[in-house]
Amino acid sequence: MIIGIDDTDSIEGMCTTYLCAVLVAELKIYGEVSTPRLVRLNPCVPFKTRGNGAVSFEINVALERVEEVKEVVKARVSELSEVQAEGTNPGVVFIHDNFLRTVRIGGESETAENECIEILENFYETAVRGILRVEQACEIISKLQFDYFVLKKKRGLIGALAAASFLVIQRGKPDYYDSTFELVAYRLRERWGTSRFIEESSVWKADEDTYPLTWDTVDIENNRLVLAPHSPCPVLFGIRGDSVDAIYKAYRVIRAEPVEREMLFITNQGTDSHLITATCEETEAEAEAELQDYLSYVLTGVVASDPRTIDGGHVVFALTLAGKTGGHIECIAYEPTKGFRNIIRKLCSGDKVTVYGSFKNRTINLEKIELRELNVDIKIEKNPVCEGCGKRMKSAGRSQGYRCKRCKTHCSEKEVQIVAREVETGLYEVPAVARRHIAKPLIRVWMEGGITNIHLSR
Numbered sequence: 001m002i003i004g005i006d007d008t009d010s011i012e013g014m015c016t017t018y019l020c021a022v023l024v025a026e027l028k029i030y031g032e033v034s035t036p037r038l039v040r041l042n043p044c045v046p047f048k049t050r051g052n053g054a055v056s057f058e059i060n061v062a063l064e065r066v067e068e069v070k071e072v073v074k075a076r077v078s079e080l081s082e083v084q085a086e087g088t089n090p091g092v093v094f095i096h097d098n099f100l101r102t103v104r105i106g107g108e109s110e111t112a113e114n115e116c117i118e119i120l121e122n123f124y125e126t127a128v129r130g131i132l133r134v135e136q137a138c139e140i141i142s143k144l145q146f147d148y149f150v151l152k153k154k155r156g157l158i159g160a161l162a163a164a165s166f167l168v169i170q171r172g173k174p175d176y177y178d179s180t181f182e183l184v185a186y187r188l189r190e191r192w193g194t195s196r197f198i199e200e201s202s203v204w205k206a207d208e209d210t211y212p213l214t215w216d217t218v219d220i221e222n223n224r225l226v227l228a229p230h231s232p233c234p235v236l237f238g239i240r241g242d243s244v245d246a247i248y249k250a251y252r253v254i255r256a257e258p259v260e261r262e263m264l265f266i267t268n269q270g271t272d273s274h275l276i277t278a279t280c281e282e283t284e285a286e287a288e289a290e291l292q293d294y295l296s297y298v299l300t301g302v303v304a305s306d307p308r309t310i311d312g313g314h315v316v317f318a319l320t321l322a323g324k325t326g327g328h329i330e331c332i333a334y335e336p337t338k339g340f341r342n343i344i345r346k347l348c349s350g351d352k353v354t355v356y357g358s359f360k361n362r363t364i365n366l367e368k369i370e371l372r373e374l375n376v377d378i379k380i381e382k383n384p385v386c387e388g389c390g391k392r393m394k395s396a397g398r399s400q401g402y403r404c405k406r407c408k409t410h411c412s413e414k415e416v417q418i419v420a421r422e423v424e425t426g427l428y429e430v431p432a433v434a435r436r437h438i439a440k441p442l443i444r445v446w447m448e449g450g451i452t453n454i455h456l457s458r
């Protein structure tokens with residue numbers, strides 16, 4: 001049976017991953033439990049608490065004990081969820097073995113299998129890239145005869161079904177979706193809400209020993225640890241990476257307060273699964289309609305205005321979208337993206353770029369940028385230099401050219417200089433301290449090989 005769970009926490013406490021870790025440990029007596037999945041959904045949904053995460057796991061349980069397992073899950077979700085918080089609406093989805101047998105590759109009916117898989121695939125992908133209604137989750141749950149449990153409103157069913165769908169697909173086709181790992185360490189209950197003790201130097205050492213197979217543990221440029229949350233939740237820290245061995249190696253190096261438990265998750269973090277590549281190739285109206293608030297895009301276009309720094313230290317520029325007509329949008333690098341803004345400040349009108357980020361109010365919140373072609377035809381005009389003394393000449397009056405009074409030299413034209421660009425083409429990213437859970441760090445792109453022009457933020 002696959003179990004998906006979401007929306008159990010609030011900003012005051014709890015974490016759905018903790019609830020998952022508790023259940024995985026507790027349910028082991030009923031049968032083998034898989035490595036749980038931690039799925040990050042659309043990072044811009046307005047209903048999220050923090051990182052829009054949902055969880056799922058599979059338990060190999062005998063038919064006669066299925067109901068018992070479900071009761072344990074319901075009891076634990078009821079006990080640990082922050083139901084008193086207004087926006088918390090816990091949801092659990094149970095996918096039984098008879099369904100999982102049907103959709104097993106080469107299962108009973110290829111057609112039924114394909115149809116079901118397609119439904120779940122679409123649902124998961126829309127949960128990551130789009131906005132769903134609770135009714136859409138309910139329809140699928142009813143059509144595919146899944147069981148569910150909710151407290152309060154049913155909103156948590158969206159994340160619960162998406163996380164369960166991710167696991168259904170991944171267990172059949174492990175490489176279908178890009179995935180990474182995170183080992184999460186949880187605090188002793190009596191320490192929840194107090195400040196965390198993590199020995200800084202040990203984290204720097206852990207990073208040094210295991211990067212790039214682990215990543216987003218520290219932010220060197222900003223001299224910050226980024227493995228621990230700042231909320232009162234049960235998480236002490238998480239180590240992310242592409243290698244389970246490297247993650248455990250880093251874990252053994254880190255010295256910190258005692259932990260209650262730890263849990264390894266397979267995740268879609270660091271994969272850019274939220275991004276939609278939009279071509280904007282039709283008419284301007286269609287291009288604009290194609291872009292929707294709260295969705296995240298990869299868009300190519302031409303810088304249409306020199307960047308400017310606005311109140312709060314954010315840097316903005318206008319972008320004309322590539323395509324037949326090209327719409328106009330704004331791009332913004334917010335203040336927390338720190339040094340990334342310096343790259344954005346160096347852009348000039350006419351540069352061809354690809355921007356990556358979430359879209360709202362006609363503005364892309366930049367997560368990454370690729371400088372594809374720099375405008376090398378940027379000229380500035382200066383008063384000419386006097387051949388006699390080497391100083392810049394002064395205007396000789398309207399339409400009368402330039403002169404040097406001292407040397408009595410004259411020149412009719414201004415001097416035209418080509419501006420040397422202080423930035424290189426290639427891919428740039430926001431630093432780890434400002435990165436979304438789901439955003440792919442460029443170090444992962446670098447490890448995949450093939451793309452050379454990468455400027456890592458470290």
Ligand code: ATP
Nearest residue numbers: 007041048049050051052053127131132155158159
């Ligand atoms: P944390 O990361 O700390 O676990 P959270 O940020 O995951 O918290 P939740 O408490 O899970 O926040 O709340 C997110 C809510 O939004 C859930 O009810 C979930 O079902 C719903 N949701 C997730 N993705 C979408 C989506 N694409 N469209 C509509 N609703 C969504």
